[in-house]
Amino acid sequence: MRVTMDENGTPSVFRWNGRRYEVQAVIATWVEATAWWREQGLAGSNSRAAHRDVWRVEAVSRAGTSGVYDLAVVADAWRLLRVND
Numbered sequence: 001m002r003v004t005m006d007e008n009g010t011p012s013v014f015r016w017n018g019r020r021y022e023v024q025a026v027i028a029t030w031v032e033a034t035a036w037w038r039e040q041g042l043a044g045s046n047s048r049a050a051h052r053d054v055w056r057v058e059a060v061s062r063a064g065t066s067g068v069y070d071l072a073v074v075a076d077a078w079r080l081l082r083v084n085d
Helices: 036-043
Strands: 002-005 011-016 019-033 051-061 066-074 077-084
Touching: 011 051, 011 066, 011 077, 019 066
Parallel strands: none
Antiparallel strands: 002 011, 011 019, 019 051, 051 066, 066 077
């Protein structure tokens, strides 16, 4: 997954499944604690305080379909957590 951030550090564009989505609005943002033993490879070998920053965004594809997406980043690796149509 590829995410472009704006000047404020907020996701503005992301690519998922070969499609480009433009973020129309940030609905919410929060920090989640993660299971350090699962994220160990991403967060660092000795990190027991692993967390991920999550953004719930409303986005639209070039085809005009829109939805609500939960995007997360852990140690600079982006993931799509949920799609809420």
